[in-house]
Amino acid sequence: MSVPMNVRAARAIMWTYLATGLTIFLLMLLLGIAMRAEQAGWITLAPGSFYSMLSLHGIGMIVAMAIAGLGTLWYFVNREIQLDARIAYTAYGFFVAGVVCVIVAVFPGHYGALWTMLYPLPFIGTYWPSWATGVWLIGNALAIAGFVILCAQMLAALLARYGGFRGVLAIDYVFQHRRFSEEGKEPPPPQMFAAAITAIDGLISSALGMLYGIAMIVHWIDPSVPLNPLWAKNLIYQFGHTFANLTIYIAVAGVYVGLAHCTKRKYHTSVPLVVAWWGTLLFVILAYFHHLYMDFVQNEALQYIGEIASYLAAIPVVVVTIFSGVMLVHRSGLRWGLGALFLYAGMIGWVVGGIAAVLDATIPINFDLHNTLWVPGHFHTYLLEGVLLFILGWMFVQLEQRSGTLSSLLTRWLVGIGIFGGGALFVLGFYIAGAAGVPRRYAIEPAPGPQMASIATIGAIIVLAGFLAMVFEALRMARLPATEANA
Amino acid sequence: MPGLLVLKIFLGVAIVAIAAMVAMALYGASSPVPQEVVFSKGYAVRRYWLVAVLVGAAAVFAISVPHFPYPSAATTGRHYTIIARQYFFALPAVIPVNTPVVFDVTSADVNHGFGIYNPRGRLIGQVQAMPDYVNHLPFDFHVPGRYTVRCLEYCGIGHAAMQGSFFVR
Amino acid sequence: MNGRLLLASLVLLATVLFALAPLYRHGDVPIAIHHLLHALILFGAALAALLFTWPGAPRAPGRVPWLLITLLSPLAAMLLMWPSEYSVFEREPALHALQHLGLVLFGFLTAYAGQRFAAGIGIAMSATMLLMGLLAAGGFGVSPPLQVH
Numbered sequence: 001m002s003v004p005m006n007v008r009a010a011r012a013i014m015w016t017y018l019a020t021g022l023t024i025f026l027l028m029l030l031l032g033i034a035m036r037a038e039q040a041g042w043i044t045l046a047p048g049s050f051y052s053m054l055s056l057h058g059i060g061m062i063v064a065m066a067i068a069g070l071g072t073l074w075y076f077v078n079r080e081i082q083l084d085a086r087i088a089y090t091a092y093g094f095f096v097a098g099v100v101c102v103i104v105a106v107f108p109g110h111y112g113a114l115w116t117m118l119y120p121l122p123f124i125g126t127y128w129p130s131w132a133t134g135v136w137l138i139g140n141a142l143a144i145a146g147f148v149i150l151c152a153q154m155l156a157a158l159l160a161r162y163g164g165f166r167g168v169l170a171i172d173y174v175f176q177h178r179r180f181s182e183e184g185k186e187p188p189p190p191q192m193f194a195a196a197i198t199a200i201d202g203l204i205s206s207a208l209g210m211l212y213g214i215a216m217i218v219h220w221i222d223p224s225v226p227l228n229p230l231w232a233k234n235l236i237y238q239f240g241h242t243f244a245n246l247t248i249y250i251a252v253a254g255v256y257v258g259l260a261h262c263t264k265r266k267y268h269t270s271v272p273l274v275v276a277w278w279g280t281l282l283f284v285i286l287a288y289f290h291h292l293y294m295d296f297v298q299n300e301a302l303q304y305i306g307e308i309a310s311y312l313a314a315i316p317v318v319v320v321t322i323f324s325g326v327m328l329v330h331r332s333g334l335r336w337g338l339g340a341l342f343l344y345a346g347m348i349g350w351v352v353g354g355i356a357a358v359l360d361a362t363i364p365i366n367f368d369l370h371n372t373l374w375v376p377g378h379f380h381t382y383l384l385e386g387v388l389l390f391i392l393g394w395m396f397v398q399l400e401q402r403s404g405t406l407s408s409l410l411t412r413w414l415v416g417i418g419i420f421g422g423g424a425l426f427v428l429g430f431y432i433a434g435a436a437g438v439p440r441r442y443a444i445e446p447a448p449g450p451q452m453a454s455i456a457t458i459g460a461i462i463v464l465a466g467f468l469a470m471v472f473e474a475l476r477m478a479r480l481p482a483t484e485a486n487a
Numbered sequence: 488m489p490g491l492l493v494l495k496i497f498l499g500v501a502i503v504a505i506a507a508m509v510a511m512a513l514y515g516a517s518s519p520v521p522q523e524v525v526f527s528k529g530y531a532v533r534r535y536w537l538v539a540v541l542v543g544a545a546a547v548f549a550i551s552v553p554h555f556p557y558p559s560a561a562t563t564g565r566h567y568t569i570i571a572r573q574y575f576f577a578l579p580a581v582i583p584v585n586t587p588v589v590f591d592v593t594s595a596d597v598n599h600g601f602g603i604y605n606p607r608g609r610l611i612g613q614v615q616a617m618p619d620y621v622n623h624l625p626f627d628f629h630v631p632g633r634y635t636v637r638c639l640e641y642c643g644i645g646h647a648a649m650q651g652s653f654f655v656r
Numbered sequence: 657m658n659g660r661l662l663l664a665s666l667v668l669l670a671t672v673l674f675a676l677a678p679l680y681r682h683g684d685v686p687i688a689i690h691h692l693l694h695a696l697i698l699f700g701a702a703l704a705a706l707l708f709t710w711p712g713a714p715r716a717p718g719r720v721p722w723l724l725i726t727l728l729s730p731l732a733a734m735l736l737m738w739p740s741e742y743s744v745f746e747r748e749p750a751l752h753a754l755q756h757l758g759l760v761l762f763g764f765l766t767a768y769a770g771q772r773f774a775a776g777i778g779i780a781m782s783a784t785m786l787l788m789g790l791l792a793a794g795g796f797g798v799s800p801p802l803q804v805h
Contacts, residue, residue, distance in 0.1 A: 225796075296622040368493070436608075
């Protein structure tokens with residue numbers, strides 16, 4: 001039985017995106033270990049090098065997760081309606097061009113104003129040449145363009161497949177449920193909501209990110225054009241927060257499909273699931289106001305909206321997505337291959353990172369935690385132990401399905417201890433130091449920063465070992481002969 | 488709310504959540520049942536879970552609002568101008584103890600943060616220092632001693648070294 | 657000619673006439689207001705394009721060039737709104753009108769190319785372009801009002 005051309009092409013795209021994303025992840029992981037080791041006092045880095053590496057690490061990780069997740073999401077959409085592979089490669093070209101620009105801006109450019117650059121920082125008192133700022137900005141714009149291309153393509157496909165926004169968002173399915181089912185119609189499967197919400201929120205946020213990017217490029221060329229710093233901060237955080245947050249909603253599609261496959265159960269679209277995704281659609285683009293809690297000049301109503309939206313964004317996750325995921329696994333008799341293990345552990349990581357986020361999104365708590373290491377603690381939890389695990393989980397579900405085998409118990413323990421155990425140690429270093437008030441983004445930290453950085457470095461090295469073990473296992477499984485059904 | 492208290496709450500809730508999810512995965516794993524059995528029970532539980540989460544979130548919100556650090560029309564106190572710049576703070580030398588004060592915080596160049604650390608080295612509050620804007624931070628110091636101010640917004644190569652201090656007497 | 661095309665033509669005509677305003681109206685307009693008026697021009701041009709292409713049954717995504725045009729046109733429109741150019745435009749109303757016609761073009765192209773790529777995308781891209789145009793008034797070339805304390 002041969003695989004149709006379309007599926008073959010889609011798989012090629014998915015694996016290209018996955019491999020690219022995971023390669024960037026590995027390189028950024030090495031940068032991260034170097035930075036934590038520097039903060040621990042194990043190695044010496046000039047502050048300028050540290051901040052340049054931090055800038056690259058931040059954007060690199062987010063883009064790595066986005067690329068790996070988007071490849072998978074694109075593959076899922078393609079199963080519902082055939083997509084033009086050329087568009088995915090065009091987007092890939094933009095991503096690669098963006099990554100190249102960003103790398104050039106940092107090596108040799110020494111750009112070091114972070115990826116959430118706050119106007120007027122990249123233009124005042126810099127230790128890098130002006131051209132590096134420009135190349136960085138252009139690189140960011142190219143990467144956003146790649147993202148917009150995929151969002152537009154997926155949204156277009158969904159609109160055509162399900163009959164406009166009304167069908168994509170399953171409005172009739174919710175409000176005229178009886179008639180909808182009597183007419184024998186089917187709502188989109190769960191992973192299509194992940195695609196739709198990614199595409200819609202992605203287009204909105206990218207527009208704001210592009211507006212900021214253009215304003216910054218204009219100021220770079222023509223410094224006589226002033227920008228409003230508060231406006232700038234709102235735009236960059238609206239884009240930055242939403243883009244970073246969307247990576248997990250992109251990757252969760254792998255949970256819907258992968259966990260259902262492992263448990264041999266069905267992950268249905270239900271009315272609560274659709275309503276939950278509507279909530280996500282709205283709250284994900286509003287939650288970013290929590291990044292401006294400590295800007296007291298921000299309109300106070302927006303601060304209230306920030307706290308409420310941050311709380312409400314968590315509800316679809318814990319009441320619907322995670323809850324259903326747990327129900328799917330509960331007493332299903334599934335065999336814990338690496339695929340299922342990663343997907344389930346990823347849900348736990350999402351919850352833990354979410355708890356840390358919700359606490360910090362509470363304004364009186366944020367007063368004492370804003371811009372401390374608590375913040376990286378939270379997002380490393382959900383990126384490393386959430387988004388990454390969803391991506392790896394889906395990858396292993398396919399490898400297991402293709403070869404018809406599971407990894408050995410020893411391999412599962414090695415990879416599990418490495419990535420979950422090392423990861424827990426690594427993020428604990430952030431949380432404890434953050435709770436003690438150690439600021440984030442310090443090349444040299446006050447106590448207990450260095451002590452916690454030592455623990456975190458050990459944790460990160462264990463993660464690296466687990467990740468490498470995972471890579472070898474994936475390569476080994478990929479070389480196994482495919483079973484009859486999956487040839 | 489002090490960071491270490493938040494850490495304890497976080498670890499407590501996280502451990503419960505992890506234990507619950509692991510238990511749900513392991514419990515009865517050797518005796519699988521059809522999906523409908525799990526889901527019919529689960530959907531019944533979920534309603535209460537939704538209500539519990541909503542009520543919990545609303546309660547936390549309601550409790551948090553009176554503790555918002557923002558100045559109101561009723562805020563009074565002696566004003567101190569704080570100007571941050573790469574990479575130092577212009578600070579008053581002495582702040583009176585047990586007296587309401589308002590810090591008028593701004594920046595002369597890029598965004599900075601104005602983070603106040605008490606004599607024991609704990610972060611007890613902060614506000615951003617933004618160019619073109621003035622943020623008003625009301626504060627009331629009850630413990631005399633030497634307070635450290637650290638920059639809490641990345642501002643360039645000297646960010647980690649950007650600090651100052653004042654005395655509360 | 658049916659009613660929809662007539663309406664589309666009227667909207668386009670009104671937008672072009674509005675865009676030519678610098679030729680017959682002079683006045684010192686703050687940059688923020690400029691941005692808002694430009695957003696209005698973008699809106700009119702995009703609306704006309706949407707009316708021209710309406711309804712267009714939903715269909716699978718089309719070709720890459722249309723996608724790139726609908727992606728790049730809003731960016732070109734934002735670049736055309738370069739805030740320091742108005743000091744020149746105050747002396748050269750013809751240039752100013754030309755800039756406005758550029759906005760009409762890019763606004764139209766955003767919606768038209770988007771709809772040519774796939775039904776619905778022109779609407780989505782026009783909406784985000786309008787959002788960019790409106791939000792530009794908040795700080796693109798605009799300093800915050802000086803604070804009194």
